[in-house]
Every structure is written in C-alpha cells, then in structure tokens.
Ligand SMILES: [Zn+2]
C-alpha cells in the first residue's frame with residue numbers, strides 16, 4: 303500500500319509499505335481521511351524520535367476493513383475514528399478517561415506505531431469511536447484537532463459573558479475559537495498575522511480578528527466587551543508569545559497554553575506575580591472529549607467544515623510539508639484516499 307513516511311530531517315516521501323493485518327484486540331481501518339497536524343511538521347523539522355520510513359498521520363478516520371480475534375461490537379464497513387494511540391485499557395488512567403497517561407501507551411503516526419498517511423492503518427479496538435452518518439469522513443478526521451480545542455476550553459473554566467483572546471488562527475486556534483463560541487463565550491478576539499487565516503477566523507465566528515503588529519488584541523477586547531480578557535489561549539508556540547499572553551490577560555486571569563514552543567523561552571515572573579496569573583499548559587484530550595466533539599459535529603453545534611482549506615492525495619504530502627513551513631492560506635490540510 304501507499305504511505306507518506308518520514309525519511310530524515312525535513313524530508314518526507316511517498317513509498318510502498320506492507321499492508322497491516324489485525325492481531326488480537328486490533329482492527330485494520332481503510333483510511334478515508336487524515337489531517338496534517340502542526341505536530342507532524344515539528345516532528346519532521348526537528349527529526350524528533352522517529353526512525354527513517356516512519357508512517358506518519360494521527361488525525362484520521364476510515365472504515366473497518368479487518369477485525370482481529372477477540373474484538374466485538376464492530377462490523378466491517380462501519381465508519382470510525384480513533385484516538386491516536388493504543389493503551390492498556392484497564393489501568394486507572396484508561397478507565398478514568400485520560401488514556402494518554404497510560405504507562406503502556408503506544409502512539410500512532412509519530413514513531414511508535416505506523417500512522418494513517420496510508421491506505422490502511424492498524425488501530426486498537428479500545429481506541430475506536432463510531433461516526434454517525436451525519437458526520438462526513440472529512441469531519442471525522444477533524445475530531446482529533448477539534449478535541450484539542452475542546453480540552454483547552456474545558457480547562458479554561460470560562461463563565462457566560464466572558465471575553466477571551468485566541469492567539470493564532472492555525473487549526474488549533476480555530477478549533478479553540480469554535481469551542482469558545484459553542485460554549486457561549488461572548489467576545490472572542492483572534493490575533494493572527496497571516497491574511498488567509500484572518501479571513502478563516504472571521505468565517506468561523508470570531509467577534510473580531512486583529513493583526514497584532516497593527517492593533518492590540520487586548521485593546522480590541524476592551525473596546526468590544528468593556529473588560530480585560532479573562533482568558534488568553536496561546537495557540538502559536540514561538541518565542542515571546544507566552545510572555546505576550548501574560549501581558550494581555552486580566553489580573554487573576556488565566557493563560558491556557560496549546561502552542562508548542564520547541565526552544566527555551568522567557569517570561570517575566572514579576573508580571574505573573576503582580577497579576578497572580580494562572581498559566582495552564584494543556585495536552586491532548588480524553589475519550590469523553592472525542593465523544594462530545596463527534597456529537598457536536600452530528601448536531602451542527604459546531605460547523606468545522608470551513609477549517610478544511612486543502613484536500614490532497616497521499617502523493618502530494620511531501621510537497622505540502624514544504625509549503626506548510628510558511629503557511630499562507632491553509633487551515634487544515636486533509637489527505638484523502640479514494641473510498
Ligand atoms: Zn495532531
């Protein structure tokens with residue numbers, strides 16, 4: 303089967319690899335869609351923990367193709383998405399929800415297990431979630447990044463009438479924006495430099511979108527809501543954005559950090575102390591958040607379709623990774639397999 307793999311630092315390739323088969327407790331999916339994630343770009347840029355020829359891709363959905371021994375409750379042909387890992391299923395973390403904390407976790411698509419930039423992918427049956435007919439396969443592959451936004455918004459503890467800033471309108475910033483709106487946040491100001499992404503944030507319901515080089519996002523919140531931002535979501539992840547977030551948030555407010563800065567960064571502790579700011583780093587999601595996202599897509603509580611700006615084939619993945627080093631108009635880029 304065809305798959306897009308990590309070759310070496312800054313180099314992807316599309317190659318032929320063996321098709322997986324399902325062992326006990328496992329299921330093989332025929333992949334419908336797999337989204338390109340910022341973590342994938344980071345992992346390739348920094349050659350993080352991946353052997354050459356690692357099949358990448360961890361935001362995906364597909365149909366059940368082969369069911370391994372001991373798996374019940376699924377039929378061949380059913381559409382599902384999957385948490386992008388296989389965990390033990392019986393430890394405290396797996397039972398409580400955050401399976402990501404399982405000591406035996408093996409992740410898909412970032413070096414441990416093969417991912418879904420491939421025609422077929424091997425999954426653990428315990429990580430699967432069924433997709434209702436109303437959720438398209440393209441949307442099914444958005445469940446993972448949308449759940450990242452939901453997890454952050456859940457952690458923020460926003461009250462009705464709150465005002466917040468989302469820094470960055472890449473896919474994770476947009477997912478955070480969608481959930482802020484769905485959860486009743488009145489004023490959501492998005493700060494973004496790239497023109498194409500400014501348009502996208504407006505389309506997805508931002509109260510206002512400002513270019514922080516030209517206008518102050520916190521000033522915009524004051525103008526629109528008559529208050530300081532209660533929460534700032536940092537979804538950029540480059541040097542200095544965390545300090546900027548701390549500078550903008552209201553005293554006793556909260557900064558929620560989703561952006562993954564890959565190098566040491568400085569903050570101003572005095573400013574944190576004077577404000578008694580809470581800085582909250584978040585990672586991933588739990589199974590319940592996947593379920594809430596699927597339900598929200600099915601009922602139309604969130605409409606994430608405009609996030610998808612590009613649909614490509616697996617052969618085009620290496621070239622798209624080059625393009626995404628400097629994004630211009632791209633929101634979520636979706637790899638699509640014929641199905
Ligand atoms: Zn991702």
Ligand SMILES: [Zn+2]
Pocket residue numbers: 389390391392393394395396401404405406
């Ligand atoms: Zn476990």
